[in-house]
Amino acid sequence: MSDNGNIESILHEDRIFPPPEKFNDRIGGAYINSMEKYDEMYARSMEDPDGFWGEVADQLDWFERWDTVSSGAFPDAKWFEGGKTNVCHNCIDRQINMGHGDDTAIIWEGEPTIGSGGSGEVRTLTYHDLHVEVCKFANALKSQGVKKGDVVTIYMGMVPELAIATLACARIGAPHSVIFGGFSSQAIADRVEDAKSKVVVTCDGSWRRGKVVPLKYNVDAATELTDLIEKVIVVKRCENEIAWNDERDIWWHEVCENQEDECPCESMDAEDMLFLLYTSGSTGKPKGIIHTTGGYMVYTYLTSKWVFNLRPDTDQVYWCTADIGWITGHSYIIYGVLPNRVPTLMYEGAPNFPEPDRFWNIVERHKVTQFYTAPTAIRAFMKWGDEHPKKHDLSSLNLLGTVGEPINPEAWMWYREIIGGSNCPIVDTWWQTETGGQMLTPLPGATPTTPGSCTRPFFGVDAAIVQEDGTEVDTNSGGLLVVRKPWPGILRGIFGDRDRFVDTYFGRIDGMYLAGDSARVDENGNFWIMGRIDDVINVSGHRLGTMEVESSLVSHESVVEAAVVGVPHEIKGTGIAAFCTLAGGFEPSEELKQTLRKHVANEIGAIAKPDMLKFTDALPKTRSGKIMRRLLRDVAAGTDSKQDITTLEDFTVIAKLRAED
Numbered sequence: 001m002s003d004n005g006n007i008e009s010i011l012h013e014d015r016i017f018p019p020p021e022k023f024n025d026r027i028g029g030a031y032i033n034s035m036e037k038y039d040e041m042y043a044r045s046m047e048d049p050d051g052f053w054g055e056v057a058d059q060l061d062w063f064e065r066w067d068t069v070s071s072g073a074f075p076d077a078k079w080f081e082g083g084k085t086n087v088c089h090n091c092i093d094r095q096i097n098m099g100h101g102d103d104t105a106i107i108w109e110g111e112p113t114i115g116s117g118g119s120g121e122v123r124t125l126t127y128h129d130l131h132v133e134v135c136k137f138a139n140a141l142k143s144q145g146v147k148k149g150d151v152v153t154i155y156m157g158m159v160p161e162l163a164i165a166t167l168a169c170a171r172i173g174a175p176h177s178v179i180f181g182g183f184s185s186q187a188i189a190d191r192v193e194d195a196k197s198k199v200v201v202t203c204d205g206s207w208r209r210g211k212v213v214p215l216k217y218n219v220d221a222a223t224e225l226t227d228l229i230e231k232v233i234v235v236k237r238c239e240n241e242i243a244w245n246d247e248r249d250i251w252w253h254e255v256c257e258n259q260e261d262e263c264p265c266e267s268m269d270a271e272d273m274l275f276l277l278y279t280s281g282s283t284g285k286p287k288g289i290i291h292t293t294g295g296y297m298v299y300t301y302l303t304s305k306w307v308f309n310l311r312p313d314t315d316q317v318y319w320c321t322a323d324i325g326w327i328t329g330h331s332y333i334i335y336g337v338l339p340n341r342v343p344t345l346m347y348e349g350a351p352n353f354p355e356p357d358r359f360w361n362i363v364e365r366h367k368v369t370q371f372y373t374a375p376t377a378i379r380a381f382m383k384w385g386d387e388h389p390k391k392h393d394l395s396s397l398n399l400l401g402t403v404g405e406p407i408n409p410e411a412w413m414w415y416r417e418i419i420g421g422s423n424c425p426i427v428d429t430w431w432q433t434e435t436g437g438q439m440l441t442p443l444p445g446a447t448p449t450t451p452g453s454c455t456r457p458f459f460g461v462d463a464a465i466v467q468e469d470g471t472e473v474d475t476n477s478g479g480l481l482v483v484r485k486p487w488p489g490i491l492r493g494i495f496g497d498r499d500r501f502v503d504t505y506f507g508r509i510d511g512m513y514l515a516g517d518s519a520r521v522d523e524n525g526n527f528w529i530m531g532r533i534d535d536v537i538n539v540s541g542h543r544l545g546t547m548e549v550e551s552s553l554v555s556h557e558s559v560v561e562a563a564v565v566g567v568p569h570e571i572k573g574t575g576i577a578a579f580c581t582l583a584g585g586f587e588p589s590e591e592l593k594q595t596l597r598k599h600v601a602n603e604i605g606a607i608a609k610p611d612m613l614k615f616t617d618a619l620p621k622t623r624s625g626k627i628m629r630r631l632l633r634d635v636a637a638g639t640d641s642k643q644d645i646t647t648l649e650d651f652t653v654i655a656k657l658r659a660e661d
């Protein structure tokens with residue numbers, strides 16, 4: 001059922017850690033400090049969701065108040081209908097209006113180190129600074145013809161201009177579509193075509209492990225693949241050589257230079273689109289997930305506040321290590337954090353550049369209090385050795401978080417002890433691009449945690465584990481993870497594909513949102529994620545469709561047929577195993593393997609490169625022609641789970657695959 005290699009160890013875990021005693025003092029008081037309080041508030045959020053969410057929404061600014069808090073049912077649930085607001089206003093202007101313009105909004109650190117002490121270039125932006133930069137760029141976008149409703153594509157490194165660009169789009173009501181800087185030209189062109197986006201914002205390059213990632217070059221190559229791109233705005237970051245098209249290309253600093261530093265916020269309907277973010281599904285074509293304004297804003301604001309215990313006017317410095325190219329960066333670097341007025345740290349580069357202690361060096365120098373990262377990173381830190389964190393004073397840390405994939409108990413314990421000094425609660429947060437914000441998560445001052453469990457539903461989240469007919473399974477039985485009531489952050493659609501939206505999330509179990517994960521609930525009421533139920537794999541916390549990788553392999557002239565499955569991987573959680581049958585005239589060779597791996601990297605991005613690639617004369621299939629992926633998973637993992645192979649068409653195929661290298 002799952003591609004996750006850690007289920008066995010998770011199943012036998014029974015250690016329970018209450019919130020550390022000192023947490024309440026160190027964090028300036030926990031917002032929710034007992035399970036009694038959690039239970040009471042959770043019950044209220046279920047019984048009176050409109051009252052609950054209306055009160056939260058009242059903590060933010062609205063240009064016009066909503067008529068209804070929630071309305072409609074899946075798949076057409078709406079939040080705050082009739083309300084008008086602007087997310088950028090709530091991130092920036094609201095703080096300035098309340099007299100906090102000089103507070104720090106963003107702390108940015110570049111990758112290349114300068115001087116001694118291991119620091120990179122540091123830029124600090126107050127809310128005033130951010131206001132000026134965002135307004136100028138918003139006006140610059142307008143000067144290039146961008147209007148409310150036009151999708152702007154953003155393909156950048158982790159520089160402050162990336163946050164500025166997203167906020168500028170939100171300000172003028174132009175939905176952004178951020179593409180992770182590790183994706184290929186083909187991926188850019190596909191997303192630009194799908195979103196019908198004419199303006200791309202990029203950088204000349206971005207720093208990664210001391211090397212320049214050629215972002216502008218990739219955008220140039222994308223313009224060869226689609227005619228849609230009319231303007232490319234380029235941030236000068238690495239000063240690498242780039243090609244220049246006078247008709248199309250514009251420097252960021254030039255187009256911003258003479259712009260006014262005031263730009264009014266567009267008044268947005270609560271249900272107007274805020275952004276599109278492409279993610280993988282079980283078919284080859286990535287889905288453009290739509291998030292809207294009001295519900296997403298309220299949901300990310302509250303989850304940030306209570307899950308990370310963000311308190312303004314304290315010494316908190318919050319750091320989420322994700323890239324803004326993923327949903328985690330959207331929700332928990334920018335949109336949920338800025339309205340809470342705690343500085344959000346952005347780091348440009350790799351965790352191990354120039355040395356494997358870079359993250360801990362940053363934590364020490366910036367006195368980071370809340371730290372949010374992915375299990376795959378934690379496993380890499382463990383492998384690099386304890387001496388790296390031990391070189392640094394990490395005593396500023398109050399809270400640790402993880403996201404993106406199941407965390408194995410060994411990594412969880414290491415994180416707690418070596419990074420947190422056994423003093424910090426760990427919030428293992430389960431959620432998805434589609435959910436907008438965290439859904440299953442401990443509350444740091446209240447929830448007893450157990451390594452590997454994402455514990456309880458957040459307020460307003462009616463999560464359950466059910467069977468195909470929608471009835472709940474027994475305690476500790478695996479089943480389908482669903483949400484039975486709409487919550488404010490839920491996706492509102494897949495761009496341009498209503499049928500896929502309805503089928504994927506609401507078509508299988510009547511009246512419920514299907515997450516696509518299997519899970520169980522234990523005797524303490526804690527949730528345990530077991531893995532995906534579809535052909536999606538989670539590589540280093542990044543979602544990939546096996547079909548996407550297969551399509552890219554068969555697009556190479558040498559490959560006739562390909563099957564891709566997940567394989568347990570020590571660091572990545574899940575690695576990619578590919579099985580290919582070759583066209584006549586092509587012979588298996590190490591060289592061809594490398595060519596194909598490179599081909600996939602060019603087609604999708606380096607994260608999709610198969611870790612293991614096998615050539616085979618045939619793929620194991622049922623008599624009706626369906627590839628038996630579960631058998632391939634066994635072959636890839638070198639295991640034999642004694643699966644039923646009575647429907648296998650040709651028994652020799654598996655024996656041959658096992659026999660090879």
Ligand code: PRX
Pocket residue numbers: 279327328402403404405406407428429430431432433434454515516517529531532538541542543
């Ligand atoms: O399988 C779950 C896994 O990541 C999927 C969502 O991926 P994506 O949309 O890229 O969003 C990742 C960041 C929010 C889920 O369906 N996943 C996410 N968080 C966890 C997790 N699996 C186990 N534990 C988690 N905490």
